[in-house]
Amino acid sequence: MTERDPRADPLIAEQVIGRLTPPRDPGALGFLDERWLEIWHLVPPTRLAPLLAGVPEPELRALPGARFLRSLVLGDAAALPEPDDLLGAAAPRTLQERMRAAAVLARTRLSGRPAAALALADRLDAGAPAPLAGVADDFSPYQALQLGITALLANEPIRALGFLERARSARAEGRFGFVARDAQFKLALLHQLHGDPERAAEHLSAGAALPRGASWTEEWIDQTAELAAALADQDAGRPAGLRDRPLAAYGELWPFALLVQVREGLLARDTEAVERALAVAEHAGLPGTDGDGVAASAIPLGHAQLHLSRGHVGRARRAMLRAPQELLDTQLVRARIAFIAGEHAQVAAEATQGMTREPGFFRHRVELAGLLAAIQLQQGEDAVARSLMLTALQARPAIPRTLYRFLPHELTSHARASWGDDARLAALIPADYSGPGHRPLTAPLGRAIDLSERERETLELLVAGYSRARIAERLFVSENTVKSHLRTLYRKIGARDRETAVLWAVTNTHAPSRGRD
Numbered sequence: 001m002t003e004r005d006p007r008a009d010p011l012i013a014e015q016v017i018g019r020l021t022p023p024r025d026p027g028a029l030g031f032l033d034e035r036w037l038e039i040w041h042l043v044p045p046t047r048l049a050p051l052l053a054g055v056p057e058p059e060l061r062a063l064p065g066a067r068f069l070r071s072l073v074l075g076d077a078a079a080l081p082e083p084d085d086l087l088g089a090a091a092p093r094t095l096q097e098r099m100r101a102a103a104v105l106a107r108t109r110l111s112g113r114p115a116a117a118l119a120l121a122d123r124l125d126a127g128a129p130a131p132l133a134g135v136a137d138d139f140s141p142y143q144a145l146q147l148g149i150t151a152l153l154a155n156e157p158i159r160a161l162g163f164l165e166r167a168r169s170a171r172a173e174g175r176f177g178f179v180a181r182d183a184q185f186k187l188a189l190l191h192q193l194h195g196d197p198e199r200a201a202e203h204l205s206a207g208a209a210l211p212r213g214a215s216w217t218e219e220w221i222d223q224t225a226e227l228a229a230a231l232a233d234q235d236a237g238r239p240a241g242l243r244d245r246p247l248a249a250y251g252e253l254w255p256f257a258l259l260v261q262v263r264e265g266l267l268a269r270d271t272e273a274v275e276r277a278l279a280v281a282e283h284a285g286l287p288g289t290d291g292d293g294v295a296a297s298a299i300p301l302g303h304a305q306l307h308l309s310r311g312h313v314g315r316a317r318r319a320m321l322r323a324p325q326e327l328l329d330t331q332l333v334r335a336r337i338a339f340i341a342g343e344h345a346q347v348a349a350e351a352t353q354g355m356t357r358e359p360g361f362f363r364h365r366v367e368l369a370g371l372l373a374a375i376q377l378q379q380g381e382d383a384v385a386r387s388l389m390l391t392a393l394q395a396r397p398a399i400p401r402t403l404y405r406f407l408p409h410e411l412t413s414h415a416r417a418s419w420g421d422d423a424r425l426a427a428l429i430p431a432d433y434s435g436p437g438h439r440p441l442t443a444p445l446g447r448a449i450d451l452s453e454r455e456r457e458t459l460e461l462l463v464a465g466y467s468r469a470r471i472a473e474r475l476f477v478s479e480n481t482v483k484s485h486l487r488t489l490y491r492k493i494g495a496r497d498r499e500t501a502v503l504w505a506v507t508n509t510h511a512p513s514r515g516r517d
Contacts (some may be wrong), residue, residue, distance in 0.1 A: 007474045013043045013214075020051040023184075029059060029066050036065035036141075041178070044216035045073045063084075105146060109252075112291025115221060121147055141170035141179045153252060153293045155327040157361055160190055168206075171262055178213035182221045188228040189256065195363030195400050197235055204228055223250055230260050238262050242344060247281055248358035255287050255298035267405060268311055269465035271381070274309075278302045297323040304333050310460055311343050313413060314453060332364055339371045339408065347371050366392045366428075367406055374408035385411070386419060393424045404429050451492060458485045462503045 016039050039048075050068045061068040107115035114494035148163030167183035169289035184207030192200040204225060212218050216315070227250065228239040240260050247254040258281050265274035283298050288295025291436060303319035318336050323330045335350035351368040352428055369392035373385035389411075393399070404412050408424045419425040451459070468486070472479045486501075 005199060012038060013047075016043050016049060020048075020434070022054075024237070027053070029063055032066040032069055034062040034065065036069040037097065039070055040072060041215045041217055048073045062109035072106075072110075085451065105150065108154065109150050112288035112293070112295060114288075114293040115156075115289070116148045116292060117150045118147070118156065118159070120149070120152050137349060141167045141183070141343055143169075145179050145183050148183065151250070152186065153255075153288070153295065155294050155297070155329060157190060157194055157328070159188070164190065175232075177211070178217060179219060181207050181210040181213070182224065184210065185221055185224040185228060187275065189231070189253075192228045192231040192235070192383050193256065193363070194234075195234055195260075197366050197400055200228055200232060204232075209332075220251055224253060225416065228252060231256075234260060234263055234267070235402055237401045245320070246284075247286060248284055252287065252295070254281075254295040258298050258302060262305060266305065269404060271306060271309055274302065274306045278306065292324055294329070297327050301329055301333055303432060304337070308333075308336060308340060309514045311340075315339060328364060334417075335368060335371055339374070344375050347375060363403065364399070366403060368392075368409050370407040374411040377410055377414055382418070384412075386422075386425070389415070389419075389425060389428070391423070394430065432493070451489065455485055455492070456490045458482065459489055459501065459505055462486075463502050 005180075007070060012035065016028075016032070019025035019031060025031075052073055055070065055423075059072060105121055108114075108120055144163045145167035148160050148167055151160035151163055151234035164183045164187045168180050168187065170183070171177065183447045188203035188207065191197075191203065207221075207225060234240040240263075245257065247257050250257045258277065261277040265277065267273065278299060281302070285297065289299065290296060300319050300321075300323040304316040304323075307313075307316035307319060314332075320330065320334060320337065323333075329475045331350050331354045335347050335354065338344075338346035338350060352370050354368045355365050366389075369388050371447050373388040376382075376385035376388065407428075415425055416429045457475060458471060461474060465476065468479050468482050470511045472482045473480070490496065490501060493504045495504055
């Protein structure tokens, strides 16, 4: 078969619509099967859906590309062709075979399994020839873009970075001109997620300078840029502005939008906003929640961080059981839980492994080093703690402004008081620092006195301004049971009433500010 130059038909959208509109052109389905990938990116699903919905399934059995396109457009992931229908045992060689290989990977990713899709890509790539000259010029960056997105969703930042760097070399014009713009914004999101705001800003600027293409996917590309910009605002201490935006609007990138919402609530000490965001996410039927990537971990990690902010270590651990255990973000939150629980050996194991695994990504490296440094400070080892943080901060021209809020309070307080002589360490703490922004990494309420978990929960809600009736509602117990907990609690901490109990909590812990019932 003669290879087609993907730029040969500038009016492909009009051709497709014309050939599919009843009475259907006899060769229309064959055309869809041969050019399905270009059609997917150039013809909006809203225009294709009514035309493809009426195509009988038997007519598509021998046309796997057309079947795949129909399934994508109609949102029927279960009906996507099996990999063997789209790709034989041999490695893809022609442009058409490579386009169908992309369908195999997309099918696996769309089923919520980006990690499995990456493994499949490795298998398909083994033995494949170098990109074909001429005809593959546009498609090779497209493949790299899809693999970069897949790696991003699989929580494999190093691999995502490599693929996306290749993808941004795509030409800005032509059938796949959107690839370079999308890759620039995905790189901005990746760098922002991992604590490199300067490089993220460079990619945002580069992407904004590229022309918008004809693909309907440009709207999704814009949403990637919006996410990266929201994270940049958050790191700079400005409101991110995504708290009330529906997560489904971000498609496969919804886990990162949820991350923004959770961080926003924690930084504002608004745990009820975090609770609402997680409840909405759990009932929204979002894709990938039962898969093997960030979508499967986003909601459990959000719950774990919420519980940690309230000092509920046991609940945080239970939430983590639902997250894929091998992901980098999962490892970071496990280390935080171990720190609060005083399990220093576990912190060391998780932190050392995490920093070795992804040494090039700043946010994870600093947060994990911060846990180790805080342990050293607890043991009186100022020099060791200082060395750990200097190593983690090396070669950094800029530090996200809000990063310190995700470090242990004892570390940030000590750095502010004792490490101001070193510019790199001083840059970690903003000049207007006035204490921790929230409490994910401080000892839970009541740790100094032997309170039960339920007594600590009751005390925390008391500090937040809840009435007895509202505490009973939140803890799923009777109001009389709450009264009993309060009597025991008051006796243990030497308080005579609610006000003195709140005063004790604020004085002896890093409690959140009072809220309204």
